[in-house]
Amino acid sequence: LNGYVGFSNLPNQVHRKSIKKGFFFNLMVVGESGLGKSTLVNTLFNTSIYPAKVEVEPTVDTPKTVDIQAISADIEESGVKLKLTVIDTPGFGDFVNNEDSWRPILAAIESRFDSYLEQENRVNRKRIVDNRVHACLYFIAPTGHSLKPLDIEFMRRLHQRVNLIPVIAKSDTLTDEEIKLFKQRILDDIAANKIEIYKPQIYEGDDAETIDETKKILERIPFAIVGSTQEYEVNGKKVRGRKYPWGVIEVDNEDHCDFVKLRQMLIRTHMEELKEHTNQVLYEQYRTQKILSGGG
Ligand code: GDP
């Protein structure tokens, strides 16, 4: 495919077919305990009209250090249903020695590639279930300094296997100026360590509106986020946010944080691109390396 197809922009026919087949997206969240992963997941699901059924999938077989847990829920976006599965990784970075924290997470991602590969190799390939991780939100502590060795190690080990999306956790604890400087430091560290993070592409032939939209997302990377499902009344309107003596920091206000842009990129404008990149680049690379190394 040339360019992306945002799922709310699909022509009607494709649209209908896709609803039948079902839109789905698998999102992983990684970061130290207490950085707001669970809260962000709730914040993502909460924007839905469809929170009814949340099922816990069986845990993937991985070393005991880090748990891998998947929860799925149907959400609705512009009248289209989407099955969003979030793969949480409690325990990451919580140990005295975190040198190997990335290992179980890499193992979980690769085991999902293996499962896909195994299904592709079957004679009957009609009902392939795609459990591959389409994007990984990596939570960076809001220190305002620079990346920790743990952050760099994780990203370095994972960037060839998953679309990495770094986010600044709890950005309401930093001032706008601190966020601006912190973002630049993070980007510098990422570049200095030759880490590849996911960046939406601008394609030849994109219309002006699309290019503008993509640029606005690019400007926000790494996304400074605030998570909350708590509602407050601000100027007579109910908003989700976090309350401070001087006012409410609003989750869904683009002047307050980057949550809206992140959500928009993930489940509206760039979902297909993230899935395509997972399939055509990351998975393909894994598959090739596996064949070359004689495994599988
Ligand atoms: P997890 O361990 O990464 O899943 O973190 P949790 O979602 O359980 O959040 C840990 C604590 O941080 C809770 O008390 C949350 O209310 C709080 N928290 C979560 N998100 C934010 C945020 O964006 N800003 C602030 N200030 N606190 C947050």
Ligand code: MG
């Ligand atoms: Mg949690």
